[in-house]
Amino acid sequence: MNVEHLEVKNFRNIEYVYLDPCEGVNIIYGENAQGKTNLLESIWLFTGCRSFRSSKDSELIGFNKNKANLYMDFFAADRQQNASLEIGEGRRFILNGVKMKGASQIMGEFLAVVFSPDHLSLVKDGPYERRRFLDIAISQLKPKYGVTLSQYNKAIAQRNILLKDIQFHSELYDTLDVWEDRIAFFASEIIRQRIGYINKLSLYTDEIYSGLSQNREKLKIAYNQQTVVYGDDKQELYENMKNQLYQSRKNDLITGFTSVGPHRDDLSIKIDSLPARTYGSQGQQRSAALALKLGEAAVIKNFSDEQPVALLDDVMSELDTGRQNYILNHIKDWQVFITCCDPTAVKNLKFGKSFQVKNGACL
Numbered sequence: 065m066n067v068e069h070l071e072v073k074n075f076r077n078i079e080y081v082y083l084d085p086c087e088g089v090n091i092i093y094g095e096n097a098q099g100k101t102n103l104l105e106s107i108w109l110f111t112g113c114r115s116f117r118s119s120k121d122s123e124l125i126g127f128n129k130n131k132a133n134l135y136m137d138f139f140a141a142d143r144q145q146n147a148s149l150e151i152g153e154g155r156r157f158i159l160n161g162v163k164m165k166g167a168s169q170i171m172g173e174f175l176a177v178v179f180s181p182d183h184l185s186l187v188k189d190g191p192y193e194r195r196r197f198l199d200i201a202i203s204q205l206k207p208k209y210g211v212t213l214s215q216y217n218k219a220i221a222q223r224n225i226l227l228k229d230i231q232f233h234s235e236l237y238d239t240l241d242v243w244e245d246r247i248a249f250f251a252s253e254i255i256r257q258r259i260g261y262i263n264k265l266s267l268y269t270d271e272i273y274s275g276l277s278q279n280r281e282k283l284k285i286a287y288n289q290q291t292v293v294y295g296d297d298k299q300e301l302y303e304n305m306k307n308q309l310y311q312s313r314k315n316d317l318i319t320g321f322t323s324v325g326p327h328r329d330d331l332s333i334k335i336d337s338l339p340a341r342t343y344g345s346q347g348q349q350r351s352a353a354l355a356l357k358l359g360e361a362a363v364i365k366n367f368s369d370e371q372p373v374a375l376l377d378d379v380m381s382e383l384d385t386g387r388q389n390y391i392l393n394h395i396k397d398w399q400v401f402i403t404c405c406d407p408t409a410v411k412n413l414k415f416g417k418s419f420q421v422k423n424g425a426c427l
């Protein structure tokens with residue numbers, strides 16, 4: 065899988081850019097705040113996922129502009145394809161001349177992984193960021209998962225509203241059964257998919273981290289449930305989840321929110337058996353986040369037989385030569401876009417293309 069042409073118009077600080085990348089490593093360099101990351105972001109949006117930087121579409125549109133337009137020719141599934149995205153009042157995708165009803169329809173057509181300095185939050189911040197990482201990664205492979213997650217979140221929101229209303233309208237108590245049944249149904253699928261994904265991901269992250277650390281440390285990841293819901297299949301998980309919701313009612317009526325379920329779960333990340341968030345150094349945390357993202361790419365390749373495009377934002381700046389060489393060797397057969405301020409940061413690159421970005425334009 066690779067990007068053949070990219071056209072960006074009125075996107076953040078980019079008024080107009082046309083990019084003709086190579087199939088290997090593409091270096092996008094320039095001073096800070098010139099638009100390097102914006103180019104990576106424009107490519108990422110063709111996955112159908114939200115931006116890795118901002119949740120508001122209005123922030124993606126150029127200043128004093130009504131809409132942003134992105135166009136990409138890419139090769140995937142053994143054929144040339146094209147996609148366009150208009151960002152204005154909502155998003156409008158067109159894939160190979162066919163209008164898509166929503167972002168979920170384009171998911172799985174173009175695959176990419178992205179790493180930016182903000183992804184250190186995978187290790188350093190709270191559970192939300194790690195759940196988000198899992199959910200985005202799974203959604204790229206299985207677009208229906210995103211729909212399930214959306215339905216689950218809506219059901220949780222409805223139950224939370226109901227928990228507050230019951231304090232004033234006790235007759236609503238029996239309607240908890242309806243929402244708990246829906247929550248349990250969607251939760252069982254989310255838990256099953258997350259556990260399955262982490263089991264696959266761990267096959268790669270351990271090896272990648274060992275390479276980054278030059279075999280000095282070991283990384284282990286696991287699914288950490290706030291309230292353990294056991295089950296070998298979806299039906300058993302459903303029944304146990306529903307039972308957990310019923311048992312939590314008394315406490316949840318007091319607090320006004322749902323205390324059990326996959327919206328409370330976490331991804332455990334340990335280095336040499338110690339939590340990376342608490343005990344990991346800056347270098348260890350960065351290497352762990354990189355291992356997760358490179359492992360994500362390996363899972364995509366194994367699942368779809370397509371090598372995803374790698375988008376690496378300022379990934380080399382704080383790594384020693386050994387870690388830089390490992391990354392460059394690990395991704396040598398991928399199409400990769402790497403941003404940096406100084407192109408000599410990837411001086412070990414023998415083949416590829418370089419693009420200088422200044423004031424939102426490629427020189």
